[in-house]
Amino acid sequence: MSFMEIEEVSNCEGLPLLSLNHVSLLCRSVWASVRFYEEVLGFVLIKRPSSFNFNGAWLYNYGIGIHLIENPALIDEYDTINELRPINPKDNHISFQCTDVGLVKRRLQEMGMRYVTAVVEDEGIKVDQVFFHDPDGYMVELCNCENIPIVPLASCPSFKPRSGTSFKKLDPFAKCGFMENVMMESLSMDMLNFSF
Numbered sequence: 001m002s003f004m005e006i007e008e009v010s011n012c013e014g015l016p017l018l019s020l021n022h023v024s025l026l027c028r029s030v031w032a033s034v035r036f037y038e039e040v041l042g043f044v045l046i047k048r049p050s051s052f053n054f055n056g057a058w059l060y061n062y063g064i065g066i067h068l069i070e071n072p073a074l075i076d077e078y079d080t081i082n083e084l085r086p087i088n089p090k091d092n093h094i095s096f097q098c099t100d101v102g103l104v105k106r107r108l109q110e111m112g113m114r115y116v117t118a119v120v121e122d123e124g125i126k127v128d129q130v131f132f133h134d135p136d137g138y139m140v141e142l143c144n145c146e147n148i149p150i151v152p153l154a155s156c157p158s159f160k161p162r163s164g165t166s167f168k169k170l171d172p173f174a175k176c177g178f179m180e181n182v183m184m185e186s187l188s189m190d191m192l193n194f195s196f
Contacts, residue, residue, distance in 0.1 A: 022058075022065030023094055025138055030057050030070040032135045037066055040111065041096065041140070062096065074136065087116045089131050093139030097146060101128040104142045108132060122148055 027033040034057050037043040043059035043066055055070040098104055108115050108130065115132040129143040 020064060022067050024067040024069060025134075025136065026071045026074060027068050027136045028070070028072065028074045029135070030055055030068050033057075033068050034059065036134050037068075040108075040113070040134075085133075085137065087114065087131050087133060087139070089116065089118050089129065089139075089141070091139045093131065093141050095141040095143060095145070098142045098144060101130060101142065101144055104130050120148070 025033070034045060037059050038045065041061075043061045046058050046060045046065075048056065048058040048067075057068045059066045059068070105115070105117070113132055115130050118129040118131070120127040120129065125147050127143055127145050127147050129141055131139060131141050134140055
């Protein structure tokens, strides 16, 4: 992004963000989690700052980082994580775009991992989703979400927020419209670059 684009975003009262950098997760065992993110999701272990005085690891791939922070106290607090718990697609989760959901399911089966699937449909377009847990119980989703186009609500004439929501009426002719389009195009291209 150029300085001009950042300035234009700030005129829309947003912060001058560029992209999602990393997700930070507390874990019981850094090395068990590293193995999961490397072997299952294809992340690569990278160097992290030597000034940290706690056990952790950084991984990177697909334009995003995963920062693991070991917290042995989680062993006592979350012993139930070792028990089989339901995989709920409505739970908090990290989602990654993939190119072949069928291959994802076959590989998860080969690894003996539990997962659930879901299909989301909008106007005849289908998105296949696969959900599973990492070693600490965090939900991971792999999907082919690129099938559904990203459309700003401001451009949907039929959109009506449910009562009680805090959505403001968006003016399609506001000076932020151009930047919204640029940002949506950039986001679409970034999402297409995520692949399994």
